[in-house]
Amino acid sequence: MSDQGANASHVVSPPDRERDPGFHEHGEPSPSRDPLETSQELPPPPLPPRPRLEGHAGSLRLSKRMSRPQLLSKPTTALSLADVHTQSRADAGSQQTSPTSRTVSRKQSFTHFGRFLGTSESGGDDSASLKSYAPTLDARLDGESMLGDVAEEDATPAWRALSAQIERDDPFEGALIEDDFISSHLQHEFDDLGSVQRDGSNEEELLDVWKAKLKHFFILSASGKPIYSRHGDDQLISHYIGVAQTVISFYQGAKDPLKGFTAGDVRFVMLSKGPLNLVAISRLGESESQLRTQLESLYMQILSTLTLPSMEKMFANRPSTDLRRPLQGTEQLLDGLADGFTRGSPSTLLSALECLRLRKTHRTAINDTLLKVRSPNLLYGLIVAAGRLVSVVRPKKHSLHPGDLHLIFNMLFEAGSVKAGGGENWIPLCLPGFNNSGYLYMYVSFFSTNTNNTGDGTERPSSSGKDDELAIVLISANKEGFFELRKMRDDLVAQLEKNGSMSVIKTAIRKGHATCTDIVPGTVLRHFLYKSRGNVQFTMPSFEPHFQGMVARRRLMSLYANLHESIHTRTAHLKVQHCVAKDATALAWETPLFELYCVAGPQVTRTALAQGANRIVQWIRREEERVFIIGGAVF
């Protein structure tokens, strides 16, 4: 949350290139240059001894690479998979520097932690839960060190297995092990469950379907009242809500709130926010912090409907308030968010926005038009095409929070309720990232872009798909500003038509995403995500031709999620992560300026992958002002 807050100030502000020496360093990289060499510039700190790794060294396939001292790659995944994985260890020294105070807290929590030892005998994902039992220790550093201590005292084979597993440094693990299971269930993940019949005759049947869902989200009040569940109606899930409530309140009572645990391949994550408890249950291999981000987003959606003060007031007046009533009608928004997470959303994973690729001069023309027609009560103005930002107009002092924009995009493009009416919309909403205590008013007008008529801004037919939707979103603090903003919309559309920008936008929407080979001819890469940290924006190529369909896309997103996790755990100062599996190879590369995640087919050499990554970075450099909105229209 604090991360996002910090990012917010940069949303559409110019990037601070100077911050990143790496950018210049790779300004003119030779094609053969390996991005892994970034670690060369950072003197590798001494490695702590890792005795448990030695036994598995035999399975390393890339052993010839081991001759490069700066890479310090080690095989760590031999326990469960034949896959080989390499990793830069430039950061590993930091583990030695943990302050004594940490050691103390570790010991304290350890007694608590000990209670669970009996149930986690064998490796699997269970180990990852261990660190989360200790609320002060969710960082990877602590988890690892904690287990290290244990391993020394009590070096049973099970513990060794756990210690190795807690590294979680095989990004393919989650994506591949459960593949068949996930593939077969994902097809039915979004099917409606139906409700329990009066006589309860179909309850068991429904419960089986319910249990087969890959992902669940629950929201309940602190007093245990159900507020939201993605799957299943109250009657069906009330027992489970009760169990969740009991477990959560038990730990809250002990002043040691439960943050999460795993059981087999299922991860449970809890988030307590004032009077609400949110629970995520997933089999999709996401990390704890990724699930926590998803819960934060659901919480923001609730605030967006109610505002924080009014929700707190409801619970202060009556702790047993049934929040479903005031939230009535927003289930579709929560469902939209939840399903987006289940399908896998690059935007949520990276906490960043995607923009429509436009020439700089075209974008400038649009920005100028926005400023020209800006109405006095306007706070934010957005032009959004198929979930991608075309342009933004905003006051100098207020940037847009990516989390808020995600809520808006979800409302407009996923939930469908705004389009259902077929007209223009006027929606009160709270943007919690901007200010969680009051409402803003949002004017929304959709256009179809697949018609050839450019003369008037007629409303699109409601049957058209979301990929060709263009929306104009104007946000004001003035409750009565509908007609004022409507006029601004009319002026804006008229101007955009006149100066040709509208057809430029429509052409860009129709063109869609470029494929990897369009961007870098002949590349081995099949897909990539590039996040510009300064702009809080990302860009990616088309999912086609390699990742068509929901299952393929979900697998790709799982892979990205694991790569992301491997370079984002709090103590991981990894710069480059390279992964090899039987059906893909991948690379994650992080600098202060950007994060790049690339995926190529199997058997692609690291050199080729690195070359591909460098070509992408070169392309982004060339295209930076096309693929990202830098600054936007500021008044």
Added chain:
Amino acid sequence: MSSRKKTLLKVNLQHQPDGVPVIILGDSGVGKTSLMNQYVNKKFSASYKATIGADFLTKEVLVDDRLVTMQLWDTAGQERFQSLGVAFYRGADCCVLVYDVNNSKSFDTLDSWRDEFLIQASPMDPESFPFVVLGNKIDVEENRRMISSKRAMTFCQSKGGIPYFETSAKEAVNVEQAFEVIARNALAQEESQDFNSDFPETIPIHLDSERDGCAC
């Protein structure tokens, strides 16, 4: 200064046929959006998506050889949006109250929707303000029906003879006819107000405030 007055006056006159605002109220799920969609777009979707905020549609209608643009405000039925309503309630020329004939609660709340509207909109002559009541979802099988025509008509009579229609947005039954009456009554209301606002004193005040608004 006087020339400016004249041009603005012209603009005002041109704006008159532009706005015949109509607001549609009723509990959530009774079919307000579906009725609008059937009337404006000739479409029906069985999937329910709760309206968020308010949806604004326009439709040009011919009333006695005059082309009138109806501005239809489709509102969300949830309580939390009632504060939003105030902005639209004011200035409405007709208020359409919708209930579901298979849901007695939605019928029982009609009266409070009507009261709410009259309080918020505070029309000059509440007794004669045009309402229209629509009983929707008559396509649903007869044995599930909760509110009889007779009961609904008694209610409408008791409120000063509100026109009543039984509709099906799904099967396009009576939708066109109902909105024709709505348009006609709204236009009549609009014109009665025109007469009242025709005092010359009110125009300069309006103009001055408008100029202030544009000064920035």
